[in-house]
Amino acid sequence: MNILVAAPYGMYHDFSSSFIHNQLKEMCRLGCNVTVLVPVAYFSRICTGRRAVSFSQKKVLDGVEIYFVSYLSLSSIGRNGFNIASAQASIMLFVRKNFKDFLFDIIWVHTFGLGEKIGYRLKQRYKKPLILTTHGGDTERFADRYVDKKSSQVYLIDEIIAVSSKLSKKLENLQMGVPIRCIENGFCTENLVKPFKGSKRVIQVGHLIESKHYEITLEAVGMVRKKGLDIELDIVGEGPWKRKLEALVEEKGLGDCVTFHGQLDNREVMHMMAGADFFVMPSYPEGLGIVYLEAMGEGCITIGTKGEGIDGIIRDGENGFLVERDDALAIAEIIETCVKDRGLCRRISEKACASAAGFSWEKNAGRNLEVIRGVKAMKI
Numbered sequence: 001m002n003i004l005v006a007a008p009y010g011m012y013h014d015f016s017s018s019f020i021h022n023q024l025k026e027m028c029r030l031g032c033n034v035t036v037l038v039p040v041a042y043f044s045r046i047c048t049g050r051r052a053v054s055f056s057q058k059k060v061l062d063g064v065e066i067y068f069v070s071y072l073s074l075s076s077i078g079r080n081g082f083n084i085a086s087a088q089a090s091i092m093l094f095v096r097k098n099f100k101d102f103l104f105d106i107i108w109v110h111t112f113g114l115g116e117k118i119g120y121r122l123k124q125r126y127k128k129p130l131i132l133t134t135h136g137g138d139t140e141r142f143a144d145r146y147v148d149k150k151s152s153q154v155y156l157i158d159e160i161i162a163v164s165s166k167l168s169k170k171l172e173n174l175q176m177g178v179p180i181r182c183i184e185n186g187f188c189t190e191n192l193v194k195p196f197k198g199s200k201r202v203i204q205v206g207h208l209i210e211s212k213h214y215e216i217t218l219e220a221v222g223m224v225r226k227k228g229l230d231i232e233l234d235i236v237g238e239g240p241w242k243r244k245l246e247a248l249v250e251e252k253g254l255g256d257c258v259t260f261h262g263q264l265d266n267r268e269v270m271h272m273m274a275g276a277d278f279f280v281m282p283s284y285p286e287g288l289g290i291v292y293l294e295a296m297g298e299g300c301i302t303i304g305t306k307g308e309g310i311d312g313i314i315r316d317g318e319n320g321f322l323v324e325r326d327d328a329l330a331i332a333e334i335i336e337t338c339v340k341d342r343g344l345c346r347r348i349s350e351k352a353c354a355s356a357a358g359f360s361w362e363k364n365a366g367r368n369l370e371v372i373r374g375v376k377a378m379k380i
Contacts, residue, residue, distance in 0.1 A: 001372065003027070004104040004128075005036045006091065006118045008111055011135075012038045012066070019185055019290050020110060021064065026365035028063035035104070036066045037094070039087040039114065041073035069094045084114055088121045095122070102126045106372050111138040120153050129379045131372065133161040136287020136309060139170060154178060158375045161368065164288035164309030181371055184313065186364035187293040187356070200231045200339060203276040203300070205269055205291050208239030212283040215248055216328045220280070222252045223332035229339055231257070234272055238263045273298035277345065278335055284308050284325055296320065297356035299349045301338055303331055313359075319351035 007020050024034045057068040071090035073083045095102070108131045109119035116132055123130040139162075159179045162168035168182040202221060206212045214235065221233045235245070235258065242260070249258045264272070269291075273279065279295030280303045288309035295302045302320040304310040314320035323330040338345045 001032045001106070001369070001376075002104045003032055003034050003106050003108055003372065004099075004122070005034060006107075006109040006115050006122070007036055007038055008115060009038050009040050009068075011110060012036065019187075021061070022188065022361045023186065023365055023368065024064045025062040026361045027369060029362075030365055030369055032369065034064050035099075036064060037091055037118075038066065038068045039091060039118070040068050040070050041083065041087075042070050067094065067098075084117050087114055088118055091118050092121055092125065102128075104128060105376055106131060108133070108372070111135060113138055116157075120156050123156050129158045129375045130156055131159050131161065131375060132157050133163065134167055134171070134287075135163055136167060136285065136289075139167050139287070158379070159371060161371060162287075165312050166307065166309050167287055183364065183367045183371070184359060185288050185290050185293065186359045186361040187290050187297060188361065199275055199277050200229070201234060201276040202231055202278040202280055202335065203234045203236065203272055203295070204280050205236040205273075205295075206281060206283065206289070208235075208237050208241040208245060210241060211285065212237075212241075212281065213326070214241065214245050216282045216326055216331065217280045218245070218248055218252060218254060218258070219328035220331035220335065221257070222254055223328065224335050224339075225254070225257060227332075227336055229336060231278075231335065231339065233258045234261060234276065235259065236261045236264055236269055236272065270294065270298065273300055276300055277349075278303065278338070280331060280335075281305075282323065282326070282331065286310070288313070293356050293359050296352040299353050301334075301345060301348050302352060303334055313355065315355075317348075319348060319355045321348075 005024065011020050012018050024036065028034055059066045069090055071087040073086065105128065107119055107122045107128050109115040110133050112132070112134055119130050119132060122128070154176050157178050159181060160171060162171060162180060162182050163185050165182050168180050171180050204214060204217050208214065217233065221231060224231050246260065249255055273295055277300065279300035281289065281292065282303070282305050284305050286305065286308040292302055292304060292310045292313070296319070302314060304314055304320065304322055306322040306324055311322055314322055316322040321334045338348070
């Protein structure tokens with residue numbers, strides 16, 4: 001099976017933590033030949049005052065052939081019409097020059113928006129089946145436009161893969177006329193640790209942006225501290241909300257128990273999770289953040305938001321906890337209860353580990369390959 005993948009740069013620039021790469025690496029082990037095209041924006045001197053740099057780089061890693069293909073961008077946001085057209089043109093030119101015979105069986109793109117538009121052009125030119133995987137944020141930003149299917153090219157997609165049941169239900173409700181399959185993300189399960197450490201440490205990992213709702217976690221930690229429990233919070237990540245969150249820590253008098261660690265590589269994050277008892281991420285909207293699975297695999301008592309992507313994987317009160325949106329009090333009560341009841345803490349932690357073990361990249365790759373083979377068979 002020869003597969004051509006188009007993946008956003010933001011999902012593929014760091015191989016150590018790229019879930020797409022981990023997935024494709026396993027597909028190579030299953031006998032697939034995988035080529036990845038990653039569009040990379042460079043900026044016009046006119047717009048930025050900086051020198052424009054054009055490049056195309058190739059890497060072969062873990063059996064996956066990866067090409068970084070540059071395109072001219074007029075905006076750092078990367079979502080305007082010119083940028084999308086520029087990326088489409090650059091990818092099409094690159095493919096014509098480097099894959100003249102186009103021996104791929106399947107075109108597989110990631111995300112609505114840029115990835116989707118590249119997929120349309122490739123399918124129209126080469127008449128191969130097109131599969132799209134949606135990851136959450138892209139669904140929230142783009143999918144509602146398909147209610148008006150007359151102005152859409154969504155009919156060109158042969159199957160959509162959603163990474164959580166929440167996303168698949170949203171897409172089904174839009175009645176897009178495209179088959180939809182739910183295949184949850186995986187994570188690296190090789191290093192699952194013994195559950196429950198008794199450290200009283202809480203960790204939250206992710207971009208420091210509004211939708212991750214770090215302020216709710218801070219409020220919950222403050223409530224628990226007021227009860228006389230000496231828990232500590234580690235915040236891992238960077239983003240535009242950092243200064244606001246640092247100010248909030250000072251305002252709440254939590255400077256002695258909250259640490260901002262900045263951006264860490266995946267191994268460092270896993271090491272920190274291995275030393276924590278609680279992982280809290282009350283984010284919304286949320287597809288299925290792999291970080292939840294990683295935390296469960298490290299034995300953390302994991303707290304997420306009801307109705308979001310992790311709902312269904314976390315079974316409330318059994319292998320983790322789910323709370324309503326913005327409910328800092330509920331988070332605080334869960335942490336307090338677990339700190340005081342080590343037996344409960346250990347049971348939840350052990351079941352979290354056991355649940356996470358079922359989400360290996362090998363299993364994920366196998367399920368995706370099943371979809372790809374099915375789509376190919378239908379088009380023969």
